[in-house]
Amino acid sequence: MAGVRAVRASSAGDASRRLYDRIGAFLFDQRLEPDPTNFAFAYHLLENPEGPLARAVAALTDGGVRLTRRDIESLGCEATPGQSEATDGKKAEGLVAQTQMQVEGFEDIMHAMRAETEGFGRDLAASAAAINQSRAEVGNDGVMLDEVARITAAMLTRVRTAESRLESATREASDLRKKLEEARDNARRDPLTELPNRRALEEAFTAQSAAGERLCLAVCDVDHFKSVNDRFGHAxxxxVLKAIAEALSQACSGHLVARYGGEEFAVLFAGIALEPARATLDTARATVAAKRYRLRESDAPLGEITFSAGLAAGARDDSFQSLFQRADRLLYTAKNNGRNCVRTG
Incomplete structure (x- = not known):
């Protein structure tokens, strides 16, 4: 038995070693860094060579094209802290939505209770006034009425106190509802540029695509942005990112401008064809390129700041990932053709 276990252990070890070697060869062939994201992607791909991921990779790399990091991210096999953050974000968003519904229900209950309490208080006050009138009419013979009047007055005091507390609770529920609405909005907004973020972009695409809108998607990337950070610092x-966000927002007014991540922006054009979308985006590109940026602290010139962009027209059966992938490939074409330009397809 020990010998059988040893053979099995050896076979399992050999299989693991072969898979490990295949993963290394795949990463080397694709010129991908051996980081956790790429390693996990290669593992999922090679563990199931006939699966949907393998078919998608085969379609992408047909003709000798190498995979990019964006291809890997768009195929949905990211196994980094960012993935768990996205998952946690969706869970948190669901919790916020559920809590908001509960708060709104509580607020409705508070309003109903206030209305009923106010009505009861008015009736009780009218009863107290009637009792006092009766006491005045019967004089000193109204001993029973005195006791009823005392109880009624005590009840009225308690009702007034309850009304005050309910009013305060209603205000608190209303404030909490507003804060929850702000939290849901913040979950879809980039804190630096205050633009919609990647999640908001994908949700907008899904909604507008379902409504049958004509869509074009642009992916924009700041040229040589790393050198800006290296030379002048992240502040x-x-x-620079905020200035480009403002230029894109102004030039593409009426369309959704989002910060996709890092130095990447995306513009979702709805209701217009590819050529007018290209002209609009090129106006933003020219505006950014023409501006002469200076350091706020010393007024020293920052140098030319430009961005490159890829713009793709959506098809009826496009998913967000497929349209983004086409626009991203066009962005790479723009980068490889001198930067500071827009490529369409």
């Missing part, structure tokens, strides 16, 4: 880099 200056952040200001």
């Amino acid at each position: 200056v880099g952040d200001r």
